[in-house]
Amino acid sequence: MRLTCIFAFLVLILDACGSSPMKMPDAPAPISAPATPVSMQEAFARALPLDKLVNRNLLFYSGQTPVVEFGSDRLFVIPVNLDPAKRHAFTVRSFVVQTSDGAFVLFYPLLSLVDGSYKVQQTLKPKFEFAFENNILTNEFEVGPGVDRMLIRTDAEYFRGPFEGTTSTYTPNRSADRYVGMAGAVGGAIGGAMGAGLVVWNASRGERKPFKLGEIGVINVQAD
Numbered sequence: 001m002r003l004t005c006i007f008a009f010l011v012l013i014l015d016a017c018g019s020s021p022m023k024m025p026d027a028p029a030p031i032s033a034p035a036t037p038v039s040m041q042e043a044f045a046r047a048l049p050l051d052k053l054v055n056r057n058l059l060f061y062s063g064q065t066p067v068v069e070f071g072s073d074r075l076f077v078i079p080v081n082l083d084p085a086k087r088h089a090f091t092v093r094s095f096v097v098q099t100s101d102g103a104f105v106l107f108y109p110l111l112s113l114v115d116g117s118y119k120v121q122q123t124l125k126p127k128f129e130f131a132f133e134n135n136i137l138t139n140e141f142e143v144g145p146g147v148d149r150m151l152i153r154t155d156a157e158y159f160r161g162p163f164e165g166t167t168s169t170y171t172p173n174r175s176a177d178r179y180v181g182m183a184g185a186v187g188g189a190i191g192g193a194m195g196a197g198l199v200v201w202n203a204s205r206g207e208r209k210p211f212k213l214g215e216i217g218v219i220n221v222q223a224d
Helices: 040-044 182-187
Strands: 002-004 057-060 067-070 073-076 078-081 088-095 097-099 104-107 110-114 120-124 129-133 136-143 149-153 164-166 198-200 210-214 217-223
Touching: 040 078, 067 149, 088 104, 104 217, 110 136, 120 136, 198 217
Parallel strands: 104 210
Antiparallel strands: 002 129, 057 217, 067 073, 078 149, 088 136, 088 217, 097 104, 097 198, 110 120, 110 149, 129 136, 164 210
16 A cells, blocks of 8 residues: 655554554553663764665664664664665665553654764655555665765654554564564574564454554665
């Protein structure tokens, strides 16, 4: 299903079957970024080349992902080294996940382009056209040549906003589930999202759950 909209006015995503959204029930406070962030330069000391991150499910979660300050907010980030001689096209898939407190959340991705002084020069939001199907949100980005550092992150305007949605229903295929944090991307697959307190939501047919946007989550990155 393809939808076209302006996200600033988006208050819901229709599920793949077209059902109405459900209000998120009261739940414990969401997991937040740790109180002690690292500098942008320290975060990029842990950066990986793009080919080490593509086609792998990546965690935004405490202990798995660096935290950097953006104004008054502290956010999980995945720093990536790019080839500045190339133009890059990214497809980022975000999965609805269930947290250890029982809530359901979806990570809404942004790309921040970082210069040689470790300053954010531009933040790219997803294109207005996106797809949400089988509990996976798919967004596309384009990064021109001349960029050698990039952060994958979200923004507080999304996970503190009024967004509400409902999971779709489909037959799960758990054999495809693999998760890595930044450390796991270096040393191979780690214990995974379940060990970190996140489970990708593979709904049984006929089962639906309400979800909100979150500062934690699981994504998969494809690049051309």
